[in-house]
Amino acid sequence: MKIAVCDDEPLFRENIKNFLDKYYNSLDVGIYTFSNGQQLIEQIRKNEELFQIIFLDIEMPGTDGFESAKIIHDINKNIPIIFLTSHTELAMEGYEVNAFRFLSKPVDEDKLKKALNDIESFLENDEKIMVCDSGTEYVLYVRDIMYIQAENVYINLFTAKGSYLIRKKINEMETLLNKLIFFRSHRSYIVNMEFIESFDGKKIIMKDKKEIPISKKQQNEFKYRMMDYLRKNSK
Known part of the structure; x- marks a missing residue:
């Protein structure tokens, strides 16, 4: 694993x-340091998967942390980017660029x-899977999967780029997923909490406006898990 620390x-x-x-x-584990955002960006342009974690100062001369x-x-x-700052009032702006933590x-x-510790759990869910859909x-x-729908002995994996139908039972797929991020809302559905927009008490609304059913017995557990997820990802 390679980690970048960028601070002036x-x-x-x-x-x-x-x-x-x-x-x-x-x-x-290799730790690489940079004194400005442009140096870091140049390295990532050469190899976009060079670093697995980035610590990034917000207030730097030239290209600041947000722009970087x-x-x-x-x-x-x-x-995942962890912002470093002396000014906590900047936190909300940071989440607009998908900061992992402040x-x-x-x-x-x-x-x-x-x-x-939290980022290690997050990276565990950074696994890649090979899927075959219509012969391709x-x-x-894995964490690009927004939600999963069971269809008999198949499951449909929905992502922002499209859906992929694969032959696997939803119970099997559930065992492969990080329970800190994915939640089994219904016997036929698993949702990625990162892509949830709202919950009206009876159904989950995803960011793509898809309405996901939630069983009555799962509602209290979902509220607890969602609050825990939001708490851990808003510090």
């Missing part, structure tokens, strides 16, 4: 790097450990 303050940048080196304590994040996610929307400077080590094979990121 040399001492802070080095402190984060040292903490990450100590936290992972593994030759399989927009460019990075235009190249690869799947890289950490206030000076960074509290316990909060940093929690962020790393496709590679999908």
